[in-house]
């Protein structure tokens with residue numbers, strides 16, 4: 001009952017000073033909206049990366065030279081094509097190879113920049129890489145260094161302008177390749193667009209790039225439980241062959257873990273910066289509450305004179321402060337959710353995901369801000385001496 | 394009738410500290426207000442009348458001396474307990490009305506009941522009843538600014554009455570009113586005292602008003618003067634045992 005009355009009084013007080021209440025809320029509104037937007041974009045980025053990494057295939061093991069540490073210098077690869085065969089023999093799994101580089105691709109008068117990937121027929125077995133048309137590279141293409149190419153849908157759009165690419169000859173880094181297949185679109189914006197890839201036989205790529213190594217191997221473990229076993233077997237083969245070198249086997253979980261940590265840290269730092277606005281907003285609330293207590297000193301004196309206890313008055317003003325900040329929080333959440341959806345709709349590269357916890361957390365934080373910054377003015381109000389309060393003008 | 398008087402002050406003083414200078418507003422006052430009493434407090438400006446009323450109403454605590462409300466020494470009560478005693482036993486009518494400007498008459502009157510935990514519908518019912526008693530039943534939803542001075546004072550009296558107090562303390566209830574409106578308010582207070590047994594203590598500068606009270610309490614310079622009309626009033630300590 002007293003709570004209901006305190007609620008009524010608080011609502012009335014905020015209504016009586018509509019503009020002032022709104023301006024006071026602004027800091028909280030902006031802070032909450034900014035936090036919600038940043039968390040949404042951070043979560044969106046994380047989800048996108050997860051979709052892409054998981055979209056590559058299941059139970060993947062990527063073998064690369066060197067140690068995968070932050071700050072470790074990129075290592076010049078010493079891997080050879082024949083190592084793939086050795087790993088295949090040791091693990092019993094097909095091994096996809098990769099040697100990639102950026103090249104200009106031309107057809108007719110058009111040109112596009114593409115990631116040229118020298119691979120082998122194991123790619124469709126290891127990765128999820130469906131073809132829209134034509135077929136993938138064959139073993140004989142690799143053996144004979146045939147200049148054939150499978151191109152991504154993005155490149156087809158850029159180069160062929162609706163014409164049928166199959167059987168056409170494109171120029172890759174100045175060398176002519178015949179198109180034998182087209183990938184289905186897989187999209188993706190992080191770490192390069194996979195629709196802008198050209199796959200050619202690894203042997204052809206070696207000649208094109210003037211390189212006799214390969215960058216990396218990829219295998220697919222038969223089950224999730226055997227990922228570690230397959231990794232160890234692959235690494236054992238390489239340790240045997242290159243005793244002085246280091247190699248790493250990376251799983252999708254490790255990639256996701258690393259990227260997730262980076263994105264999480266980034267999101268946290270940005271959200272924390274945005275939260276400063278919340279703090280500033282809280283100070284504004286504190287300030288306005290002090291003004292409100294001063295303005296209503298006589299009312300406080302009167303309420304105490306007729307029997308209000310200290311905590312009745314304190315509760316009334318605390319409720320007013322919390323109402324102010326949670327209202328600001330709700331407006332901020334609405335703006336933040338609307339803003340992030342609008343942003344991701346407007347900008348392709350900016351996926352946004354509203355997680356259930358971020359609005360809930362924002363609401364909780366704004367209520368906490370109200371309590372934290374309202375408690376000093378509210379307690380001051382509660383402690384006022386009734387006679388002195390009634391005397392004020 | 395319980396043996397304890399409604400209010401009792403024993404050798405009460407109240408000093409203020411004004412930037413290091415001590416101001417003695419009351420310098421030793423003993424006084425008893427019996428149940429159903431009707432007393433007028435008179436004295437020159439600055440003599441300590443309002444200070445005395447605040448003490449009697451439990452709004453303030455004496456610097457020294459004992460103050461009892463319904464037999465209970467208020468020194469033994471916490472702030473919150475004292476607030477509840479005020480709520481339950483005292484009705485205060487302030488010289489300047491002290492109504493909340495944004496609040497309707499009926500809500501102004503109902504306010505003390507909030508702090509007694511009375512339900513909203515019941516609060517409203519009792520507030521309307523109190524307003525009807527002071528002849529303001531037709532002005533329930535008016536704001537104070539929409540009422541005349543006399544009407545505002547009636548609303549203030551209704552608020553003092555709504556909790557059925559044993560004592561009504563009124564600090565210059567007619568000070569802001571013209572003669573005829575003042576007379577109406579006085580008639581109202583007299584009726585409450587006569588018909589409902591509410592003890593009334595009022596401060597007034599109007600000698601006619603004071604003369605209509607059962608007794609006069611004269612304050613001068615923070616002390617009580619012997620009462621001409623009720624000589625047994627001094628010293629008050631003896632008055633504790635007197636009838637009525």
Ligand SMILES: Nc1ncnc2c1ncn2[C@@H]1O[C@H](COP(=O)(O)OP(=O)(O)OP(=O)(O)O)[C@@H](O)[C@H]1O
Nearest residue numbers: 409411416417418437438439440441442443444445
């Ligand atoms: N809060 C205070 N701080 C300092 N001095 C005070 C305070 N309240 C009252 N006084 C002093 O105490 C004395 C008595 O004041 P009080 O208000 O009781 O007088 P009063 O008899 O009610 O006068 P009036 O008839 O003008 O209302 C005055 O000298 C006043 O200045």
Ligand SMILES: [Mg+2]
Nearest residue numbers: 442443444564
């Ligand atoms: Mg006075």
